[in-house]
Amino acid sequence: MSAPRGVGRFFDGRTAAAMPADIHVEAEALVIASDYRAPPARWPLQSLRVTDRRPDGSAVLAAHGEEGRLVVDAALLAALAIPDESGRAGPRLSAAQLRRYALVAAALAAALALLWLGWPPLADRLALAVPASFAESLGGQVTESLVSGKRLCTQPAGTAALQRLTDRLAAQLTLPHPVRVQVVDDPLVNAFAAPGGYIVLFRGLIAGAGSPEEVAGVLAHELGHVAASHPLRLLMRYSGLSLAAMLIWGDLNMTTIASLLVTFSYSRGFENEADARAIEILQRAGIDSRGLSHFFARVDAGRIENALRYISTHPTSLDRRAAIEALVRPGAPALTPGEWTALRGICQNS
Amino acid sequence: MQSLPPAGGGAPTPGPDPIPDRPVYSGRLGELYRLFLVNLLLTVVTLGIYRFWAKTRMRQYLWRHIAVRGESLEYTGTGKELFVGFLKAALILAPAFIVLAIIEVVLATTWPGLERAIETLRGLIILWLIYVGSFAAWRYRMSRTLWRGIRFRQEGSPWRYGTTGFRLLLLSILTLGLYSPFMNARLQSFATNNLSYGSARFTFGGHGRDLFKRFFVAWLLFIPTLGLSFFWYSAFKTTYYAAHTRLDGVSFAMPVTGGALFRLIVGNLLLIVISFGLLWPIALGRTIRFTCERLTIAGDLDFASVSQRPLDAKDREGLASFLDTEIGIG
Numbered sequence: 001m002s003a004p005r006g007v008g009r010f011f012d013g014r015t016a017a018a019m020p021a022d023i024h025v026e027a028e029a030l031v032i033a034s035d036y037r038a039p040p041a042r043w044p045l046q047s048l049r050v051t052d053r054r055p056d057g058s059a060v061l062a063a064h065g066e067e068g069r070l071v072v073d074a075a076l077l078a079a080l081a082i083p084d085e086s087g088r089a090g091p092r093l094s095a096a097q098l099r100r101y102a103l104v105a106a107a108l109a110a111a112l113a114l115l116w117l118g119w120p121p122l123a124d125r126l127a128l129a130v131p132a133s134f135a136e137s138l139g140g141q142v143t144e145s146l147v148s149g150k151r152l153c154t155q156p157a158g159t160a161a162l163q164r165l166t167d168r169l170a171a172q173l174t175l176p177h178p179v180r181v182q183v184v185d186d187p188l189v190n191a192f193a194a195p196g197g198y199i200v201l202f203r204g205l206i207a208g209a210g211s212p213e214e215v216a217g218v219l220a221h222e223l224g225h226v227a228a229s230h231p232l233r234l235l236m237r238y239s240g241l242s243l244a245a246m247l248i249w250g251d252l253n254m255t256t257i258a259s260l261l262v263t264f265s266y267s268r269g270f271e272n273e274a275d276a277r278a279i280e281i282l283q284r285a286g287i288d289s290r291g292l293s294h295f296f297a298r299v300d301a302g303r304i305e306n307a308l309r310y311i312s313t314h315p316t317s318l319d320r321r322a323a324i325e326a327l328v329r330p331g332a333p334a335l336t337p338g339e340w341t342a343l344r345g346i347c348q349n350s
Numbered sequence: 351m352q353s354l355p356p357a358g359g360g361a362p363t364p365g366p367d368p369i370p371d372r373p374v375y376s377g378r379l380g381e382l383y384r385l386f387l388v389n390l391l392l393t394v395v396t397l398g399i400y401r402f403w404a405k406t407r408m409r410q411y412l413w414r415h416i417a418v419r420g421e422s423l424e425y426t427g428t429g430k431e432l433f434v435g436f437l438k439a440a441l442i443l444a445p446a447f448i449v450l451a452i453i454e455v456v457l458a459t460t461w462p463g464l465e466r467a468i469e470t471l472r473g474l475i476i477l478w479l480i481y482v483g484s485f486a487a488w489r490y491r492m493s494r495t496l497w498r499g500i501r502f503r504q505e506g507s508p509w510r511y512g513t514t515g516f517r518l519l520l521l522s523i524l525t526l527g528l529y530s531p532f533m534n535a536r537l538q539s540f541a542t543n544n545l546s547y548g549s550a551r552f553t554f555g556g557h558g559r560d561l562f563k564r565f566f567v568a569w570l571l572f573i574p575t576l577g578l579s580f581f582w583y584s585a586f587k588t589t590y591y592a593a594h595t596r597l598d599g600v601s602f603a604m605p606v607t608g609g610a611l612f613r614l615i616v617g618n619l620l621l622i623v624i625s626f627g628l629l630w631p632i633a634l635g636r637t638i639r640f641t642c643e644r645l646t647i648a649g650d651l652d653f654a655s656v657s658q659r660p661l662d663a664k665d666r667e668g669l670a671s672f673l674d675t676e677i678g679i680g
Contacts, residue, residue, distance in 0.1 A: 011499030016548055016653035018421075018498065036654075051424055052414050055376070060424070067658065069424070069499045108399070 004079035006072065010034055012041060013068030023076065030063075030080070032070060041068065048082050115241075123236035127229055132176035132196070135232055139196030142235075143182070146192070147200060151347075153183040158346030161339035165212075166199075169220055172284040173227050181219070185347045189299070191218050193225040195232040203347050210298060213291025215343070216334035217278065221292065224277030230270045272320060279327045288331040293324045373642045375635075377415035382631040385411055402436065403429030409491075412638065418497060418647070426501075427494035435490075443479075450475075477519070482512030485541070492545065493665040500658055504665075506544035514540065531565040532558030534587065542595055548656040556594035561587060581615070582608030592645065600649040604641075614640050 003025045010021035010032050019034040030048065033040035043063035052060040057074030061082070072080075130138075153159075162181055170179045179197040183206065190202040199222045201215075209215045225231060275292070282289035300321070335343065389404035406429040413425035450472055486508040495502045518533035535558035542554035561583075568583035585606040592604035618633035 013499040014658055016498040016500045016651070016656040018653065052422055054422075060422070067496065067499055067501070069496070112397070 006076035009071040127233040136196035139194040139198040142194040143198040151185040153347035155349040157342035193222040212335035214295040217292030220278035224274035289328040402432035424496040478516040481515035485511040500548040531561035581612040
């Protein structure tokens with residue numbers, strides 16, 4: 001086969017002029033000669049690539065490191081036999097490059113795995129280092145934003161009954177901050193604990209409870225979360241993961257979803273721990289701890305309305321129920337009948 | 351200068367192939383879709399890391415299929431550049447936002463009233479960064495656009511563009527929007543007068559006062575027409591911008607009607623919303639075709655006198671990648 005030779009249109013990368021060019025191959029280089037330009041351009045054959053193939057069969061060629069472009073017809077293109085790189089960002093990957101990319105991918109996977117497994121314990125450590133006063137103010141803010149727009153229930157007799165119950169339970173723990181329980185006027189069955197000893201009960205939970213011991217059980221469960229610093233630890237885990245996700249996606253919406261998913265999958269263990277602590281607190285206070293298992297049994301049996309939210313944040317399982325059943329003991333009532341009536345009317349403030 | 355067959359510049363040579371005075375888009379929906387789906391798949395599989403390479407491949411495809419005066423454009427950027435730019439921006443911005451979040455919590459505990467103020471401040475900083483980032487991204491894209499072997503180049507500091515844009519936006523808000531035609535014209539002027547193709551400079555001779563009359567009518571009719579009057583204004587603005595832009599001896603025209611713009615924008619919005627984004631390539635194709643079918647380029651550039659200028663190392667796209675503000679082509 002004779003050496004490839006032909007004509008083309010050359011843009012030399014110095015000016016925008018199109019130059020008719022005579023092209024031939026000499027000493028492993030493409031020599032592009034034009035009347036409008038001296039000396040001829042020399043592009044090493046192995047550095048050539050096709051940047052565009054046009055429907056008429058012609059193509060645009062480039063050489064590595066050159067901004068000039070050469071338009072050649074189908075015949076010359078075929079004679080040059082350049083490997084098809086059209087559409088690629090760079091030249092074909094060498095074995096060394098492939099190894100490097102594999103290494104980067106492996107490092108990335110390892111970093112993600114490390115983050116996934118290593119972050120929760122690290123976040124727990126960090127949570128322990130947070131001063132109590134900071135946790136308190138943080139919890140105050142979190143609670144405020146979560147109950148914003150909802151009416152607070154502050155009927156005096158009900159509030160007093162709830163405070164006595166809370167004090168009895170909290171006295172069993174040594175906490176660096178006071179425990180503040182608020183009731184919001186919301187028909188959902190829900191309860192949550194925020195950092196710094198803030199606990200919020202929803203009206204629906206009190207209305208749906210069959211006895212004061214059930215309310216005491218849920219309250220003790222939330223106190224169990226508080227005693228183990230679960231809210232702060234979750235917040236730490238969540239912040240760290242959302243930061244990591246933000247760095248990966250560079251976008252805030254995806255981040256929230258991803259972090260929430262991860263956070264909820266972590267929180268199962270916390271629920272079991274809070275259950276165990278709740279029963280311990282109830283028994284030390286001498287209160288009948290069967291209320292906790294009664295409450296969960298009624299939620300699971302669908303006998304409490306509007307309980308879906310509670311189930312989604314406090315997933316119950318057969319294992320978890322069995323663990324609770326095995327530990328609960330009879331004991332004294334949580335509230336007097338008078339206090340119980342007052343608590344049920346806590347939202348009747350004007 | 352010399353006249354060169356078949357697609358040279360200079361004096362128009364009579365021939366079988368008249369050189370079109372409009373950009374020609376030759377992309378195919380099928381190809382665009384395949385690229386889009388492969389990109390989507392790889393982006394999901396790599397937890398989003400692939401998106402920089404995905405953007406690059408999409409741009410390579412689009413640029414290659416847009417021909418101006420018979421020569422196609424070429425996108426010379428790489429995914430690696432975008433990725434490194436993103437990492438750099440993330441390294442600077444992430445700690446800044448963490449510090450701001452900590453200040454927010456600390457201040458909110460000592461002085462609760464300040465919480466709102468800091469939230470507002472953060473919103474304003476993000477808005478400012480969106481202006482800065484979108485101009486930086488545009489600069490990068492221009493520097494990676496090659497036509498006839500010569501690069502485009504957008505000069506002008508993104509920080510200055512962002513600060514001006516942000517300042518004028520506040521002024522527009524304070525004047526209930528009435529300042530916005532002046533803001534638009536000033537930003538357009540800053541961008542276009544700093545844009546060049548090799549050594550040939552673009553110029554923009556428009557002024558906000560020419561836009562104001564139409565804008566004011568549209569502004570008054572905003573409520574009675576349920577906002578439709580702004581499509582009419584927007585079409586006028588597009589036509590005005592094109593008519594007042596020049597590149598040496600080359601002039602531009604882009605006659606756009608409000609109705610056509612409405613069909614394009616609302617149609618695209620519907621396509622994207624009803625499909626949760628899966629019909630995005632159709633919307634993209636519509637936008638490019640809309641522009642190519644209307645933009646005419648008249649007059650000739652003396653190509654032999656247009657020379658290459660050195661690449662500016664400052665051209666990078668990191669900030670925009672981080673804030674994901676990019677909504678333009680690709």
